Amino acid sequence: MELNLKATLTFSDEVNKAEEQIKEIIVKSNEDILKRGVPDDVQGGARVCDHSVEGKKINLHIRSDRFVRAHDALLRLKKRFNEEMGPRFHVGVREIEVDEYIVDFELDMAAKEEINLPYVDEIDIRGKRCKLNISGLVEEQLSKNYVDRIISRVKEKIEAQYYEGKEEKWELVYESGEKDIVWDRDPTEEMAARGWIKRGPTKGKWFYRPQATKILKTLEKIAVEEVLKPLGFQEVIESMMVPFDVWIDTGHMEGIPNEAYYVSEPVTRNPKAWEEIIDEIKITREVPRERLDEMTKTPKAGLCYAQCPLIYWSLRNETISDESLPILLYEKTVPSTRYESGGRHGIERVDEFHRIEPVYIGTKDQLMELKEDLIRKYTYVFDEVMDIEWRMAEVEPFYLQQSGTGAEEEDVDLGTIDFEAYLPYKGSREESEWLEFGNLSIFGKYTKTFNIKSQTKKLLSGCTGIGIERWATAFLAQKGLDPEDWPSKFKDHLGKMPKGFKLL
Numbered sequence: 001m002e003l004n005l006k007a008t009l010t011f012s013d014e015v016n017k018a019e020e021q022i023k024e025i026i027v028k029s030n031e032d033i034l035k036r037g038v039p040d041d042v043q044g045g046a047r048v049c050d051h052s053v054e055g056k057k058i059n060l061h062i063r064s065d066r067f068v069r070a071h072d073a074l075l076r077l078k079k080r081f082n083e084e085m086g087p088r089f090h091v092g093v094r095e096i097e098v099d100e101y102i103v104d105f106e107l108d109m110a111a112k113e114e115i116n117l118p119y120v121d122e123i124d125i126r127g128k129r130c131k132l133n134i135s136g137l138v139e140e141q142l143s144k145n146y147v148d149r150i151i152s153r154v155k156e157k158i159e160a161q162y163y164e165g166k167e168e169k170w171e172l173v174y175e176s177g178e179k180d181i182v183w184d185r186d187p188t189e190e191m192a193a194r195g196w197i198k199r200g201p202t203k204g205k206w207f208y209r210p211q212a213t214k215i216l217k218t219l220e221k222i223a224v225e226e227v228l229k230p231l232g233f234q235e236v237i238e239s240m241m242v243p244f245d246v247w248i249d250t251g252h253m254e255g256i257p258n259e260a261y262y263v264s265e266p267v268t269r270n271p272k273a274w275e276e277i278i279d280e281i282k283i284t285r286e287v288p289r290e291r292l293d294e295m296t297k298t299p300k301a302g303l304c305y306a307q308c309p310l311i312y313w314s315l316r317n318e319t320i321s322d323e324s325l326p327i328l329l330y331e332k333t334v335p336s337t338r339y340e341s342g343g344r345h346g347i348e349r350v351d352e353f354h355r356i357e358p359v360y361i362g363t364k365d366q367l368m369e370l371k372e373d374l375i376r377k378y379t380y381v382f383d384e385v386m387d388i389e390w391r392m393a394e395v396e397p398f399y400l401q402q403s404g405t406g407a408e409e410e411d412v413d414l415g416t417i418d419f420e421a422y423l424p425y426k427g428s429r430e431e432s433e434w435l436e437f438g439n440l441s442i443f444g445k446y447t448k449t450f451n452i453k454s455q456t457k458k459l460l461s462g463c464t465g466i467g468i469e470r471w472a473t474a475f476l477a478q479k480g481l482d483p484e485d486w487p488s489k490f491k492d493h494l495g496k497m498p499k500g501f502k503l504l
């Protein structure tokens with residue numbers, strides 16, 4: 001990597017008279033602070049290779065390598081100029097201007113298509129050589145590490161170009177074998193026809209009437225009683241709104257900004273300020289949406305997409321006592337919301353769904369053991385209680401699917417498992433797409449990002465999604481809507497179906 005930075009430091013007063021001292025500072029800095037951090041056995045670092053002094057300004061040309069970034073060198077120099085010229089000449093640096101900043105580095109693979117990035121004036125990629133012109137960055141941006149992140153983003157975008165065409169990993173781990181299938185109808189349509197569910201009131205939502213509610217609640221109860229309680233999971237309740245800083249830390253903000261629902265606050269609670277809107281509503285019976293836009297703030301938070309981010313947030317910077325490990329928690333109060341758009345279907349792909357999300361934090365050994373326990377319990381439930389035809393596969397971890405790259409090697413090893421069910425209404429077992437109705441992952445990155453520690457051991461974390469509507473779809477698509485056909489262990493948990501009501 002080669003960095004070439006031309007910058008101008010503007011002082012509070014003329015510095016011509018200090019020309020000699022400026023030269024001395026530069027010579028000395030080239031020897032010490034601009035080499036700081038370079039390993040002993042290598043020749044490298046940053047170097048001011050040219051400079052000139054004009055009135056209040058010093059123009060610098062800094063050349064460097066990856067050991068000391070040229071802009072870090074510039075910031076170190078600024079500090080030294082202030083320290084050494086302040087006392088003697090009563091001047092300080094008022095402004096830093098980047099006149100030209102060219103970053104030249106080697107890529108692992110050549111780009112397949114042109115790429116663009118904010119903050120970069122020009123990207124010139126030839127084969128595996130990449131040259132960026134980032135002259136537009138200001139001091140604060142330089143000190144906040146934008147340069148490294150710009151370089152990583154270039155690499156990430158190029159990797160994603162290769163990733164796009166690739167088949168996602170999918171390796172079968174277990175198959176239940178064929179089960180008796182009662183019918184081949186779409187359970188959502190049949191439930192809607194019977195009045196068990198009602199579509200709406202907005203896109204991708206359903207109103208569940210007593211019969212459908214009973215089925216969903218029974219599945220939720222089965223998950224809690226047959227899987228979570230026996231393994232020692234404890235219930236928690238979180239907020240339905242997730243601030244952006246949490247999603248930045250989990251990667252959701254960059255991974256799924258196109259699927260999130262956003263929350264805006266009113267600009268004020270003062271009823272006076274809302275009077276005009278209220279008048280409009282009373283007179284027109286409509287909401288004046290442009291006025292409402294003015295009265296609501298730009299979002300700073302989104303609605304829950306998955307429950308795990310706030311569970312991690314709740315443990316940020318905490319040290320967990322060894323005796324409490326592994327921590328096993330689950331959340332089932334807050335619905336998940338996702339803008340599924342064209343992908344919506346039935347109750348199984350909706351914009352608001354109900355899910356239990358168990359989250360676990362512990363040592364690698366503890367979580368590997370838990371993973372086996374969870375799989376054993378799930379297998380019992382799917383095979384014995386729901387008696388469905390399902391399979392289990394190792395797949396690409398979700399953040400790989402969602403953001404293209406960014407996984408740590410260690411995470412990839414630990415991986416993700418998907419549970420999939422056969423939906424007879426979709427066609428043959430071999431040709432139709434099976435429904436992912438649950439998953440299970442273990443990660444290294446969240447305990448790191450949220451700085452969740454133990455007294456002595458390295459911690460990992462993970463989560464497993466129990467999508468209630470998906471469990472219901474898997475079950476009903478195979479077992480039908482007639483309780484007569486349902487397996488007895490399921491009926492034990494169900495009790496009696498509610499009688500609902502008749503509409504004329």
Ligand code: ATP
Binds near residue numbers: 350355469
């Ligand atoms: P898909 O690939 O089907 O979109 P996903 O990878 O987005 O699923 P996850 O983020 O892993 O799903 O969510 C975990 C669980 O939540 C899924 O296994 C599923 O049970 C459920 N789920 C996800 N999206 C929806 C949805 N739109 N409607 C209903 N349930 C969902």
Ligand code: ZN
Binds near residue numbers: 306307
């Ligand atoms: Zn999760």
Ligand code: MG
């Ligand atoms: Mg999805």
